[in-house]
Every structure is written in C-alpha cells, then in structure tokens.
Amino acid sequence: xxxxxxESLTVSPFFIFFLIHGTQTGVGMLSFQNEIIKNAEQDAxxxxxxxxxxxHLIIWMIYFLLKRSTKGDIFSLHQQLFGNWFGSILNxxxxxxxxxxxxSVIRSYVETLHVWAFPYIEIWELSLIVLLATTYIVFxxxxxxxGICFWGVVIPSLLLFTLYYLFPYAQWxxxxxxxxxxxxxxxxxxxxxxxxxxxxxxxxxxxxxxxDNVNSKKWAHISQFYTTFIYFILTVTSLVxxxxxxxxxxxxxxxxxxxxxxxxxxxxxxxxxIFTWLFVILPPCCVALWSGTRILRKTINLKAKYxxxxxxxxIYLVVINFKSQIEVETLNRVVSLAGSIFLFCYIPVLxxxxxxxxxxxxxxxxxH
Amino acid sequence: xxxxxxxMVLFFNKHNKKKLTNKSKPIKIVFEQAKKSSDFHQYSPFDxxxxxxxxxxxxxxxxxxxxxxxxxxxxxxxxxxxxxxDIKNYIPFDDLHIVKDGSDVQNKLMxxxxxxxxxxxxxxxxxxxxxxxxxxxxxxxxxxxxFTVVGPKVGFIENMDVNIHLLRNKISISDLVIEEVIIGSxxxxxxxxxxxxxITNPQNIQTVRQRLKDIDLDVVFDNSHIDQILSDNSNTIxxxxxxxxxxxxxxxxxxxxxxxxxxxxxxxxxxxxxxxMNFFITPEDYYFPWIVGSFFRVIRYFSVxxxxxxxxxxxxxxxxxxxxxxxxxLGPLINSRAxxxxxxxxxVIFMELxxxxxxxxxARLPTKVGQTLGIVGGIVIGQATVEAALxxxxxxxxxxxSALASFTTPNYTMSNAIRVLRFxxxxxxxxxxxxGIAIGMVFLFGHxxxxxxxxxxxxxxxxxFRRKNFRDSFIRSSFDYTTARSKFLxxxxxxxxxxxxxxxxxxxx
Numbered sequence: 019x020x021x022x023x024x025e026s027l028t029v030s031p032f033f034i035f036f037l038i039h040g041t042q043t044g045v046g047m048l049s050f051q052n053e054i055i056k057n058a059e060q061d062a063x064x065x066x067x068x069x070x071x072x073x074h075l076i077i078w079m080i081y082f083l084l085k086r087s088t089k090g091d092i093f094s095l096h097q098q099l100f101g102n103w104f105g106s107i108l109n110x111x112x113x114x115x116x117x118x119x120x121x122s123v124i125r126s127y128v129e130t131l132h133v134w135a136f137p138y139i140e141i142w143e144l145s146l147i148v149l150l151a152t153t154y155i156v157f158x159x160x161x162x163x164x165g166i167c168f169w170g171v172v173i174p175s176l177l178l179f180t181l182y183y184l185f186p187y188a189q190w191x192x193x194x195x196x197x198x199x200x201x202x203x204x205x206x207x208x209x210x211x212x213x214x215x216x217x218x219x220x221x222x223x224x225x226x227x228x229x230d231n232v233n234s235k236k237w238a239h240i241s242q243f244y245t246t247f248i249y250f251i252l253t254v255t256s257l258v259x260x261x262x263x264x265x266x267x268x269x270x271x272x273x274x275x276x277x278x279x280x281x282x283x284x285x286x287x288x289x290x291x292i293f294t295w296l297f298v299i300l301p302p303c304c305v306a307l308w309s310g311t312r313i314l315r316k317t318i319n320l321k322a323k324y325x326x327x328x329x330x331x332x333i334y335l336v337v338i339n340f341k342s343q344i345e346v347e348t349l350n351r352v353v354s355l356a357g358s359i360f361l362f363c364y365i366p367v368l369x370x371x372x373x374x375x376x377x378x379x380x381x382x383x384x385x386h
Numbered sequence: 387x388x389x390x391x392x393x394m395v396l397f398f399n400k401h402n403k404k405k406l407t408n409k410s411k412p413i414k415i416v417f418e419q420a421k422k423s424s425d426f427h428q429y430s431p432f433d434x435x436x437x438x439x440x441x442x443x444x445x446x447x448x449x450x451x452x453x454x455x456x457x458x459x460x461x462x463x464x465x466x467x468x469x470x471x472d473i474k475n476y477i478p479f480d481d482l483h484i485v486k487d488g489s490d491v492q493n494k495l496m497x498x499x500x501x502x503x504x505x506x507x508x509x510x511x512x513x514x515x516x517x518x519x520x521x522x523x524x525x526x527x528x529x530x531x532x533f534t535v536v537g538p539k540v541g542f543i544e545n546m547d548v549n550i551h552l553l554r555n556k557i558s559i560s561d562l563v564i565e566e567v568i569i570g571s572x573x574x575x576x577x578x579x580x581x582x583x584x585i586t587n588p589q590n591i592q593t594v595r596q597r598l599k600d601i602d603l604d605v606v607f608d609n610s611h612i613d614q615i616l617s618d619n620s621n622t623i624x625x626x627x628x629x630x631x632x633x634x635x636x637x638x639x640x641x642x643x644x645x646x647x648x649x650x651x652x653x654x655x656x657x658x659x660x661x662x663m664n665f666f667i668t669p670e671d672y673y674f675p676w677i678v679g680s681f682f683r684v685i686r687y688f689s690v691x692x693x694x695x696x697x698x699x700x701x702x703x704x705x706x707x708x709x710x711x712x713x714x715x716l717g718p719l720i721n722s723r724a725x726x727x728x729x730x731x732x733x734v735i736f737m738e739l740x741x742x743x744x745x746x747x748x749a750r751l752p753t754k755v756g757q758t759l760g761i762v763g764g765i766v767i768g769q770a771t772v773e774a775a776l777x778x779x780x781x782x783x784x785x786x787x788s789a790l791a792s793f794t795t796p797n798y799t800m801s802n803a804i805r806v807l808r809f810x811x812x813x814x815x816x817x818x819x820x821x822g823i824a825i826g827m828v829f830l831f832g833h834x835x836x837x838x839x840x841x842x843x844x845x846x847x848x849x850x851f852r853r854k855n856f857r858d859s860f861i862r863s864s865f866d867y868t869t870a871r872s873k874f875l876x877x878x879x880x881x882x883x884x885x886x887x888x889x890x891x892x893x894x895x
Contacts, residue, residue, distance in 0.1 A: 029850070030850065032851065033851075131821060135706065135707065135819065135820065135821065136706070136818070136819065136821070139818065144818075144821070147818060147821070147822075147825050148825070151825050151828040151829060151832075154828075154829060154832050155828065155832045158832055158835060158836045161835070162832060162835045162836055164849075165831065165835035165845070165849045166828070166831060166832065166835070168848075168849050168851070169831050169849075282712065282714075283712065283715065284710055284712070285709065285710055285711060285712040285713070286707075286709050286710050289707050289709075289710050289820055292820070293820035293821055293823065293824045294824070296821065296824040296825070296828065297824070297827075297828075300828060
C-alpha cells in the first residue's frame with residue numbers, strides 16, 4: 019500500500035485510460051502522416067500498428083519496474099538502484115525531458131495557430147496564454163490534471179464523427195499494393211512515429227496517484243490499444259484521401275482533410291479542429307508540467323508552488339526562443355529522439371538491471 | 387489522551403465563561419435593562435404585588451394568549467399556589483421551564499417567553515412560551531419564483547417551525563431528524579439541519595454540523611447568507627448548494643441523501659452536497675412522462691451552452707475568423723452590419739449590458755412598472771438601436787435569444803452565474819478569437835474541477851465518472867431505472883424503491 023499516496027489525492031484506475039490516451043494524442047496527430055510515409059509509403063499503417071503493439075511490451079515493463087520500486091515511482095527506483103547522488107542526476111535528466119516535451123507541444127501548437135488562424139498575433143503572446151492555462155490547471159493538483167485529461171479525450175472525440183464526411187471521397191485503391199515493403203522500411207517508418215506514443219512514459223511518475231495501482235494494468239493496455247486504433251484509422255483515412263505525392267508536401271494533412279467538411283453555418287471546419295485541438299494538447303502539456311514539478315520537488319525539496327513557477331518560466335523561455343518553423347521541427351525531433359531513447363533503450367536497460375540487481379541483492383542478503 | 391485533555395480544557399473554559407456571564411448579569415440588572423424598553427411589561431395580576439409577578443415583552447408574545455389563557459388560569463388557582471411547580475400543573479401551556487440564571491431569563495424573554503415569579507425576592511422563574519412567531523410573516527408562499535404548472539404550489543415561508551412542519555408532512559417517518567443550532571450574536575437565529583437518519587452519510591452530516599458551529603455572524607439575514615459561509619470555496623460565481631423555496635425539491639434532495647439547512651426567517655432551504663447537474667433539475671421533469679421531461683432537460687442544457695457561447699462566438703468570428711461564415715450567410719450579415727461604426731466586441735458588450743440593465747431595472751422596480759419597462763426596453767430600445775445603426779439586427783437576435791436561454795435555468799443563483807460567465811468569454815474572444823474561447827473553457831473546466839460542495843466534487847457524474855448516475859442527470863430516465871440513490875453522496879442505503887410492473891410483452895408470454 020505504500021506505493022500509493024494519500025487516498026484523497028488518488029484517482030480511480032479507470033482514469034489511466036484517459037491519462038495515457040490523453041497524453042499520447044497531441045499536436046503530432048495533425049502532421050504525423052508525412053513522417054510515416056517516408057519509407058513504408060502506402061503500407062505505413064503497418065508501422066503504426068507495429069509501434070502500437072510494441073508499446074504493450076513497454077507498458078508491461080513499466081508495470082514490472084514500478085511494482086518493485088519502494089514508493090511506486092521512478093525517482094524511488096532510481097535512488098534504490100543507483101543511490102542518492104547518481105539517482106538525482108538521472109532525475110534531473112528526466113526533468114529536462116519533461117520540460118522539453120511541454121515546450122515542444124506548446125510551441126508546435128502555437129506554430130499551427132500562427133500559420134492557420136492568427137498570423138498577426140505574436141508567438142510570445144499565444145504561447146503565454148496557452149502556458150498560463152496549463153499552469154492554472156497544474157496548480158489544481160493531480161486530480162484536476164486528470165480531469166482535464168478526461169475532457170481532453172471526451173471533447174475532441176466528437177471530432178471523430180466528422181471523419182464520416184470524408185468517406186465519399188475515399189480512394190481505396192491508394193492502399194494497394196498491400197504489404198510490398200521490406201522489414202527495413204517498416205522499421206524506419208516506425209521510428210518516425212514513436213513520438214506519437216510517448217505519453218505512456220508519464221506513468222512512471224504519476225503511478226502512486228492511482229488508486230489500487232498494482233491492478234490497474236488492464237486500463238493501461240486498453241488505452242494503448244485505443245490509441246493505436248485511432249492512429250490506424252487516421253492513417254488509413256489520410257492514405258485513402260490523399261495520394262502519396264500530396265501527403266509528402268502537406269504539412270498538416272489532418273487539418274487539410276478537415277477542410278472538406280461542410281456544414282450550412284460553418285464554411286471552414288478546420289478552425290473548429292484547430293481550437294478544439296487545445297483540448298488535445300492540454301493533457302500532455304499538463305501531465306508533463308505536473309511531472310516536471312514533481313521531479314523538481316522530490317529531487318531538490320523545493321516547494322511545489324515555486325517549482326511549478328520555475329518550470330513554467332523555463333518552458334516559456336524555451337518556447338519563445340524557437341522562432342522559425344525549421345527550429346520548431348528540430349525541437350520536435352530532439353524530443354522525439356529523447357523519448358524514443360527513454361522508452362525503448364532506457365526502460366529495457368533499467369528492466370534488465372533491476373533483474374540482475376535483485377538477483378545479486380538477494381544473494382548478498384542470504385550471505386549475511 | 388491529548389484529545390481528552392483538550393476537551394477538558396474546553397469544558398473548563400466554557401464553564402468559566404458561563405460563570406462570568408452569571409456574575410455580570412444578576413436578575414436585577416436584566417430587568418432594569420429590559421424596563422428601558424417601552425414594550426416590556428412587568429406587573430402583577432393581583433392587588434398585592436408580593437404574591438406573583440409576570441414579565442414579558444409585549445411585542446414578542448401573543449397578547450391574546452396572555453389575556454385568554456394565562457391570566458385567567460392563574461387568577462383562578464392562585465389560592466392553591468405555593469410554589470412554581472403548582473403553577474406548572476394548571477397552566478394550559480406545554481413549553482415550561484424553571485429558570486434561575488440571569489442570562490437565561492434574558493434570552494427567554496427575548497424569545498417571547500413570559501416570566502412568572504412568585505415573589506420579587508425569589509430567584510426562581512417559570513418561563514412560559516407564549517411567543518407569537520407568526521406575527522408579521524406571510525402565511526403561505528405560492529412559489530412564484532420557482533413556478534411549475536404541474537405539481538404542488540406550496541412553498542416555505544419565513545417561519546422555520548412551519549417549514550419543518552411542511553417537511554414532516556411529506557416525509558412521515560421518524561428517520562427525518564432535525565437538529566437545531568443558534569447562529570448570530572445579535573439575531574440569535576434558529577438554524578436547523580435536516581437529514582434522514584440511516585440514509586444520509588454521517589460524514590457529510592458531521593461536516594455540516596461542524597461548519598455551522600464555526601459560523602460567527604451578528605445577524606443572519608437570510609439562508610443564502612449561511613449558504614455563502616458554508617460554501618467550500620467563496621471565490622466562485624457558481625452556487626455550491628441548491629437553494630429552493632419549493633417543498634418537493636427540498637424533499638427530493640433529502641430523500642436522495644442530501645442534507646437540508648433551514649433557518650428561521652428565510653423562505654429558502656439550502657440542500658447539499660450539490661453538483662452542477664442538480665442545478666438544472668426542476669420538479670416538473672418528474673411530473674411529466676420521462677421522455678417529455680428529458681426533452682425539456684436537454685433543451686435546458688443546450689440553452690445554457692448557447693447562452694454562454696453565442697455572443698463570444700459572434701465576437702470571435704467577426705473579429706478574427708470571418709472566413710468561417712458561409713457565403714449565403716455573409717450577405718445578410720454584411721447588410722445588417724454595414725453601417726455599424728463599432729468593432730464587434732463593443733457592439734456586443736453594449737448590447738449585453740443593455741439587456742443586463744433591463745433585467746436589473748425590471749428586478750428593482752415594482753412589478754407593474756417593471757412590465758412596462760420590459761416592453762419599452764425590449765421593443766423600443768431594440769428597434770431604435772438597430773435603426774440608429776448602433777448594432778446589427780443579427781446581433782440583436784443573438785443577444786435576445788441568449789438572454790432568453792439563460793432564463794431557462796431553474797435555479798436563480800445558477801442563472802445569474804451563467805449571465806456573468808459570458809462576459810469573460812466575450813473579452814477573451816475579442817482578444818484571441820476562437821483560441822480565446824477555448825482558453826476560457828480550459829479555465830472554466832479547471833475551476834469547475836476544483837469546486838467542491840461539502841467535500842464532494844462538483845462535476846459528478848462526469849468527473850469522477852459515475853456511470854449509473856447518468857440515469858438522472860442529462861436525461862430523466864423512467865422511474866423504473868431511477869431506483870438507486872446517487873453514489874457520490876455515499877448514502878448508507880442505495881435503494882429507494884423497487885418497481886414492480888408486469889409488462890405484457892414477449893418476455894412474459
């Protein structure tokens with residue numbers, strides 16, 4: 019039971035669904051199509067599924083690690099395995115990662131806003147209000163953050179129905195020929211889409227805030243499956259709606275295909291998409307900022323209030339310093355790489371190390 | 387152990403305090419103070435005043451009772467009277483106390499008791515309750531503020547005893563418990579908590595008890611005064627408890643396992659813990675067939691959304707995103723706005739404030755004048771502003787509709803909150819268009835997620851998610867399905883009733 023914080027602070031395991039799915043979906047959903055078709059081309063949906071299923075393994079490892087940590091989160095695991103000093107250094111790395119995630123999500127969203135809706139409003143102004151909203155939510159604590167994850171899944175889900183408008187225009191032949199690529203191609207495309215699933219990593223930090231967390235695995239897997247399913251649908255929709263040549267040159271395919279939707283009172287539906295997308299990007303922003311705050315608080319014993327403001331200020335400084343579209347893409351690439359290394363290299367290494375450590379440690383204990 | 391010591395210290399403090407007040411208020415001083423007021427009467431019904439002395443505030447007692455019942459019975463039996471207990475036997479009143487303490491005497495006098503003492507020197511008093519609590523208070527309330535076409539039109543009035551009577555009329559079991567406390571250093575208002583023993587969660591009851599105990603006020607003007615102090619978060623525009631003057635609504639809350647707080651002198655009863663959804667329920671939803679009831683309820687939710695977002699959307703679209711308007715709609719919009727010299731936000735704020743003015747003026751004026759004002763304001767001013775090209779026709783329609791929509795909310799406090807809410811949205815929409823509205827929504831959700839009512843989350847059953855509570859939230863399901871109490875109230879018994887109905891369908895053939 020000590021893997022859990024005070025009961026009044028926890029949320030029920032059911033909300034893992036919203037926490038994971040909410041943090042996985044983000045700005046990437048608007049533009050991931052042109053990244054994944056680079057190698058696998060019309061078979062890109064295979065890569066989406068491959069990565070999606072590989073994350074079930076990651077979730078399994080994360081639960082394995084967390085069950086064996088003393089306090090149910092990665093800081094305690096770090097300190098347990100590497101001692102206080104080296105553990106703290108690892109935590110700081112994690113903190114930087116969290117800050118980068120929030121910055122990249124906010125900055126990419128602001129970029130979208132700037133290009134599509136507000137060419138005359140400055141970047142610093144747009145990022146400031148989005149960041150302030152994020153900070154306000156995080157101030158409410160984990161339960162409020164979870165609430166926003168809930169709304170951030172429910173409200174944008176309404177947009178899924180609008181995909182219906184695209185079906186009359188679908189060219190199903192675009193998907194042919196089926197499965198004519200090498201494993202290498204699938205693998206290379208998969209690398210480009212890992213960043214769409216990174217939200218799972220936050221589980222390492224908020225795990226103690228889940229009620230009955232040891233038995234909450236079910237929801238994590240359901241959520242991962244649902245995310246894979248949504249991405250699969252989006253990928254297929256984009257592939258049948260655009261030709262490969264078009265997809266290569268469109269920066270925001272999701273927004274582009276939303277243009278086709280027409281209602282008698284709304285001419286350009288992509289505006290609805292763009293502004294509703296604030297609810298899609300908030301869960302990853304809030305959870306990452308909350309996690310960063312918690313890391314800072316746990317590692318250097320800072321008051322939560324100050325560590326939140328410090329984190330927000332750092333994020334703001336990072337965000338306004340990336341000025342052009344190309345710089346933003348660089349930032350995204352760095353985050354994507356860091357996330358891939360974190361989940362696909364560091365977690366398995368930690369997993370193996372924990373196993374070795376347990377064997378060694380147990381033997382030592384028997385000797386004494 | 388620590389607790390015990392603390393309790394003992396508290397006990398002693400209380401004791402000392404009482405002693406102090408005793409010393410400072412001898413009976414002589416109490417009466418001297420009272421005699422300064424012209425409505426205080428002290429006299430003996432007999433020639434020799436040594437035998438018996440009656441004192442009371444004439445304004446607080448029922449003079450009829452004194453003259454018809456109290457005096458005749460005393461005069462008749464005075465021969466046999468040797469001590470106060472003898473009077474107790476023949477006096478035709480039931481609320482009798484023997485009082486010795488000076489401050490008790492004072493309090494009882496203020497509550498409308500008559501003090502009978504046998505000899506001026508004796509320090510014992512018989513307090514007889516002959517209060518006249520119905521004086522100057524309306525006898526019945528037709529619930530005109532929360533009117534429904536179907537259903538009883540009996541409301542609470544300013545007298546708490548009558549209100550409790552009305553509650554007990556509907557809930558005729560002894561499980562309905564009423565606990566009374568006195569609040570207000572000057573008003574000494576009787577405040578009562580009502581709940582169903584064995585159903586309402588004891589933890590919630592304890593919270594209410596504790597919060598009422600902690601209240602320190604001079605005068606309790608109304609129950610809504612207590613409502614605000616009891617509230618978990620005072621920095622919010624949303625009401626955290628339901629206040630109602632309808633008996634059926636209060637009883638429904640009690641039966642669900644909520645707690646009601648009544649106070650003397652207020653026709654409103656507050657019930658809690660409440661959730662956002664509770665504020666959009668009217669008793670009529672339950673008096674109509676469930677499909678009709680649900681339909682009206684859904685309309686109410688839509689009207690709230692419309693009322694909050696209609697004008698901000700107008701501002702956002704006309705300021706930033708005119709591309710969104712379809713070609714066919716663009717023509718009429720341009721025509722009506724062609725001569726308007728202001729930016730959309732000023733136009734909207736001007737119009738919204740006009741509506742607010744009309745409403746406020748209508749509320750302050752006497753009813754008959756108010757109606758005239760509505761016509762003058764609504765038709766004349768509206769028509770004139772459009773003709774003078776101060777606003778567009780389309781905006782006038784939107785503003786009027788959203789005002790109309792905001793009045794569909796059954797709870798007056800909630801409807802006010804919704805009216806206030808649209809102004810921040812108009813401002814953010816003017817600054818950042820659609821993003822501003824989305825940001826406003828984020829702040830709104832962030833705020834609602836934090837709000838609590840007696841420690842219960844405000845957004846139940848949406849968050850925390852309670853699947854079964856949806857049976858009676860967005861829609862009002864058939865009575866066959868609303869058999870359980872709401873889980874978020876953590877009632878001790880979940881089941882309310884068991885429906886039995888034989889359906890003649892394929893299952894029973």
